[in-house]
Amino acid sequence: MNFKVINRNVIVLVFAMILGNFLGILQASAAPPPHREIVPPKIPPVITLFEQTPLYSTTDDSHKPFAALTPQDVTTVDAEQAWYYKQHGEKVWIKIKTTWAGDLWMHLDYDKIGIVKPIDTNIALLWDSSLYTQPSTSTMTDIVLAPQTVHANAVFESPVSYLSNSYRIETSWLGDMWIVSQPRMLLDMEILNQEMDLPTETLYMEDYDTSSRLQRPSDAKFIPPQKVFALEKTQNGIYHVRSQDGNTFWVQPDFAQPVGVEPIDERLNLLKDVRLYMFPTMPFPTFGVLSAQTVNAFERWTDPQNELWYHIHTWAGDMWVQPDKPL
Incomplete structure (x- = not known):
C-alpha cells in the first residue's frame, strides 16, 4: 500500500513539474518584446540660410525680431521638441x-x-526637370529643362527626405539654379566627346538601364558594327552615344558579341543543365535553362579566364552556353 502511495505521489510531482514548465513557456512566448528605444534625428550642426532671417530671443515670432542675419552658414545649438515631425x-x-x-x-x-x-x-x-531658385519645393520656377547633362557645383544635404537629390547647377542664361527632388538622374557622369568603335553586334539600349529590364530575348534590339560618337559615360561603364545618323542611345561594350569568335559546326553534348546567355560578357539577365541534351554549336569563344563558350540555336533564339559551368 505504501509503495502504491509513493508511486502515485511521484507521478503527481512529475506531472506538476511538466505543467509548470509548460506554463512558463507559454508566459515567456506571450511576453511582449523588449522595448527598443527610438533615437530621434538630431538637428544638423550647421544650417545654410538662403535669405535674410529674423532672430528672436524667445520662441515667439509675434514679438519684434532682436536682429536679422544675411544669407550664411550658422551653427545650431538646439531645436524645438519633436521638430522632425513637422511637415x-x-x-x-x-x-x-x-x-x-x-x-x-x-x-x-x-x-x-x-x-x-x-x-x-x-x-x-x-526626365524633364523644373528649376528652383533655392533647394526648397516652394521656390519652383516656370522654367523646365529637357533631358540633358549639366554641371553641378553644390549639393543640399538635408534631413528632410523629400529634398534628397537636390543639386545646384550652372546655366548659361540664368546663372546658378537648383534641381530639387529629382529621382531620375545619373551622378558623376564622365564627359567624353570622342569617337568610339563598336566592333561587333551590340545591344541597343534606349535608356541606360534597358538591359536590366529585358524580359525575353525577343525584346532586345541590336546594332551592327559601326563607329559612334561617345558623349559621356556612367560610373558603371555605360556609354551615351550618337550614331552617324544623329540618333542617340546607350551601349555597354560588354553587352555585345565577343571579339575573336571562332566559327564551328560541332555537335555539343550537354551533360547537365546550363544557363542561356545573350552574350558571354553579359551575366544578367539570363534567359532560362537548357536541360541536358545534344545541340549544334555554330560558334566558339574562349574568354580571358580561358573558359570555353558555345553559341547555339535554341527555342529562345541564338544563345551562349558554358557547358562546364555549374548552375
Whole structure:
C-alpha cells in the first residue's frame, strides 16, 4: 500500500513539474518584446540660410525680431521638441549660436533645414526637370529643362527626405539654379566627346538601364558594327552615344558579341543543365535553362579566364552556353 502511495505521489510531482514548465513557456512566448528605444534625428550642426532671417530671443515670432542675419552658414545649438515631425509648409524653431549676441532663435521653414556643400560633378537629367531658385519645393520656377547633362557645383544635404537629390547647377542664361527632388538622374557622369568603335553586334539600349529590364530575348534590339560618337559615360561603364545618323542611345561594350569568335559546326553534348546567355560578357539577365541534351554549336569563344563558350540555336533564339559551368 505504501509503495502504491509513493508511486502515485511521484507521478503527481512529475506531472506538476511538466505543467509548470509548460506554463512558463507559454508566459515567456506571450511576453511582449523588449522595448527598443527610438533615437530621434538630431538637428544638423550647421544650417545654410538662403535669405535674410529674423532672430528672436524667445520662441515667439509675434514679438519684434532682436536682429536679422544675411544669407550664411550658422551653427545650431538646439531645436524645438519633436521638430522632425513637422511637415511641408510648417516652420521649426531652431536655436543658433552668434558671436555677438549669444544664442538666439530663428523660425525656419521645415524644407529649408540643411547645408549647402560644394561639389564638382556632371549630372545626366533623364526626365524633364523644373528649376528652383533655392533647394526648397516652394521656390519652383516656370522654367523646365529637357533631358540633358549639366554641371553641378553644390549639393543640399538635408534631413528632410523629400529634398534628397537636390543639386545646384550652372546655366548659361540664368546663372546658378537648383534641381530639387529629382529621382531620375545619373551622378558623376564622365564627359567624353570622342569617337568610339563598336566592333561587333551590340545591344541597343534606349535608356541606360534597358538591359536590366529585358524580359525575353525577343525584346532586345541590336546594332551592327559601326563607329559612334561617345558623349559621356556612367560610373558603371555605360556609354551615351550618337550614331552617324544623329540618333542617340546607350551601349555597354560588354553587352555585345565577343571579339575573336571562332566559327564551328560541332555537335555539343550537354551533360547537365546550363544557363542561356545573350552574350558571354553579359551575366544578367539570363534567359532560362537548357536541360541536358545534344545541340549544334555554330560558334566558339574562349574568354580571358580561358573558359570555353558555345553559341547555339535554341527555342529562345541564338544563345551562349558554358557547358562546364555549374548552375
